[in-house]
Amino acid sequence: MNHFGPTSTRFTRALGVATILGLGWLAVFGLLLSPDDVVQGSYARLLYIHVPSAWLAYLAFGVTGLASGAYLWPRTRSMQWDRIAGASAEVGVLFMALALVTGSLWGKVTWGTYWTWDSRLTTTAFLFVTYIGYLAVRDLGGSHEQRARRSAVLALLAVLEVPLVHFSVSWWRPLHQAETIERGGLKGLMLFSFFVGMIAFTLLYVWLVMHRQRLMMLNDMIDDSGLDRALAERRNEVAP
Amino acid sequence: MLSVWAISRLVAGKDLRVEWRSRVVSNQVVPFAALMMVMFAFALDSDSVLKRVAPGLVWLAAMFSLLVIVQRAFAVETADGALDALRVAGVRGAGIFVGKALALAAQLAVLELILLGAAIVLYDTHLVGSGIALLACTYLTATLGLSFVGTLYGGLAAGAKGRETLLPLLMLPVAAPVLIGATRATEAALGTAGATTSDGWPWIGLLALFAVAFGIGGTLAFGSLIDE
Numbered sequence: 001m002n003h004f005g006p007t008s009t010r011f012t013r014a015l016g017v018a019t020i021l022g023l024g025w026l027a028v029f030g031l032l033l034s035p036d037d038v039v040q041g042s043y044a045r046l047l048y049i050h051v052p053s054a055w056l057a058y059l060a061f062g063v064t065g066l067a068s069g070a071y072l073w074p075r076t077r078s079m080q081w082d083r084i085a086g087a088s089a090e091v092g093v094l095f096m097a098l099a100l101v102t103g104s105l106w107g108k109v110t111w112g113t114y115w116t117w118d119s120r121l122t123t124t125a126f127l128f129v130t131y132i133g134y135l136a137v138r139d140l141g142g143s144h145e146q147r148a149r150r151s152a153v154l155a156l157l158a159v160l161e162v163p164l165v166h167f168s169v170s171w172w173r174p175l176h177q178a179e180t181i182e183r184g185g186l187k188g189l190m191l192f193s194f195f196v197g198m199i200a201f202t203l204l205y206v207w208l209v210m211h212r213q214r215l216m217m218l219n220d221m222i223d224d225s226g227l228d229r230a231l232a233e234r235r236n237e238v239a240p
Numbered sequence: 241m242l243s244v245w246a247i248s249r250l251v252a253g254k255d256l257r258v259e260w261r262s263r264v265v266s267n268q269v270v271p272f273a274a275l276m277m278v279m280f281a282f283a284l285d286s287d288s289v290l291k292r293v294a295p296g297l298v299w300l301a302a303m304f305s306l307l308v309i310v311q312r313a314f315a316v317e318t319a320d321g322a323l324d325a326l327r328v329a330g331v332r333g334a335g336i337f338v339g340k341a342l343a344l345a346a347q348l349a350v351l352e353l354i355l356l357g358a359a360i361v362l363y364d365t366h367l368v369g370s371g372i373a374l375l376a377c378t379y380l381t382a383t384l385g386l387s388f389v390g391t392l393y394g395g396l397a398a399g400a401k402g403r404e405t406l407l408p409l410l411m412l413p414v415a416a417p418v419l420i421g422a423t424r425a426t427e428a429a430l431g432t433a434g435a436t437t438s439d440g441w442p443w444i445g446l447l448a449l450f451a452v453a454f455g456i457g458g459t460l461a462f463g464s465l466i467d468e
Contacts, residue, residue, distance in 0.1 A: 126413050126416065129409070129413045130413050130414075132409065133406070133409045133410045133413070136406055136409060136410075137396065137406070137410070140403065140406075146467070149464050149467070150396065150464075150465060153461045153464055153465055154396070154410075156461075157392070157414070157457060157461065160453055160454070160457055161413070161414045164417045164446075164449070164450055164453065165413070165416055165417055167417070167446065168416070168417035168420045168421055168446055169417075169420065171420075171442075171443075171446070172420050172424065
């Protein structure tokens with residue numbers, strides 16, 4: 001039963017330290033060193049969190065789709081893929097929520113409104129709701145294989161859904177918002193810190209998913225051993 | 241072994257027979273849909289606003305009614321383990337999917353016509369002669385798309401207790417493109433707010449694409465979704 005160990009390894013600890021350093025730099029720079037934006041003032045600092053969160057959420061949902069496909073493909077079928085898909089979706093929903101909240105706060109102070117029916121925003125909101133549904137389906141119960149197959153099919157249906165939603169929304173509201181971060185608008189140290197933020201959030205993603213999927217594996221093992229343990233307890237009761 | 245098409249005809253016939261004998265949709269869901277149309281009028285409280293948003297309200301009411309019909313369609317299957325029995329008997333999931341979707345489409349189409357009638361009576365909407373073909377195509381493609389999505393996610397949400405509440409969360413985001421497309425196409429067919437018929441046809445393309453995508457996706461995926 002040595003499998004019931006901690007979920008960390010030397011690799012994840014090193015990764016965790018690198019993540020903390022990156023996030024620490026981002027916090028120091030974003031809050032203290034970064035100059036105020038000419039137009040947006042201090043509010044521009046929200047972007048140091050908003051953009052990496054959105055990137056991380058898209059990355060996470062992409063990984064969920066790929067891992068679900070790998071699970072359904074007979075040659076690569078493994079519960080490992082199912083757990084990666086689930087862990088990735090959880091992290092993705094968390095950071096998509098962060099991206100939506102920071103985005104609407106930023107929108108309120110710069111555009112004067114929390115929300116616009118821009119196609120990118122609307123598609124993002126649908127993505128968020130879709131993966132909340134995905135997580136709910138993972139919690140439905142049944143055997144691990146049932147959970148894995150059901151949720152993998154659902155994740156692939158989401159891959160079908162998202163382009164259709166994006167297409168219909170952008171057709172419905174053809175006015176696109178201009179790119180919120182102008183290309184070339186970030187210079188020098190700001191641009192550097194922006195990339196540090198992206199890398200730090202990506203490391204954070206890998207770290208969270210690795211721990212989460214190991215935790216899921218332990219959960220599954222406890223579930224599996226539940227019956228054996230109950231039988232053993234019964235035997236001990238009967239035994240004199 | 242029966243072909244998928246033969247199975248789906250049998251399943252669709254069975255579902256429609258169940259409805260014909262029990263009259264649940266006609267006696268409960270249709271009045272519920274009509275009630276929604278009255279409630280919308282209470283909430284919006286303006287003749288000109290109602291006339292402007294009538295196409296959207298028709299499709300909104302259709303989508304909410306669809307939730308109820310889908311739950312009914314799968315309650316019939318799971319109450320006595322009928323779905324499991326079908327699977328154990330070796331009936332292919334694709335046949336069950338197409339059959340249930342067709343039966344659902346037939347019921348939904350009738351309901352949508354009643355909703356359109358309600359919009360004409362209650363919201364002062366007028367049919368336009370030149371828009372009839374567009375309207376018919378909208379109804380055909382949107383109804384098929386909604387039925388495929390409803391059957392697919394209804395099958396997933398069927399079964400164990402507590403799953404009924406999951407259906408709206410899973411289905412409504414997926415069905416959103418149909419709501420957008422069908423509403424815009426209906427506005428074009430009825431000439432709402434100065435829209436012309438030519439504005440509507442591109443949306444038929446989207447609705448048809450949606451129906452085909454989820455028709456194929458559902459046929460492939462349904463078997464593994466309902467396996468317990």
